[in-house]
Amino acid sequence: MGDLTEKRERKGTRCIICNQEKEGIGIKEDGLIHALRMLNSYTVKYKNPNYPVVCRECFTKYRKLRKGYERKLVSYLIIGVLFAGFIIVGSGGRPLSFLFGFAIIAFMYLLSVLSYVPELEIEQNKVSGTKPKAKK
């Protein structure tokens, strides 16, 4: 893993799905990515590359993972909010229960981060109405 290649153009792009050094679409460097890099506990795949990408071969897989993550995030948050609501209502609205409820929501959010899949730098499709339709 030395710097044998002196070409500066090679940024060390690495696919976050197959973990191979490949060219691909760059991921969005959002705050969560930076936080994960700092923590770098379980997400080895986010800390190693200088420039994480999703390669062409893995794009379909990436889309699935990303969708799965989005779904998970929403359902976790709903569960968190429901739990928090039950606790607050159940305790008769005591101040401490609000703190506890907030902690639960935060915890559920953190759970979803475990399967975090970053966004890509480019818009995946420019079709309008990409937002998921609300069911029910």
Ligand SMILES: [Zn+2]
């Ligand atoms: Zn790949």
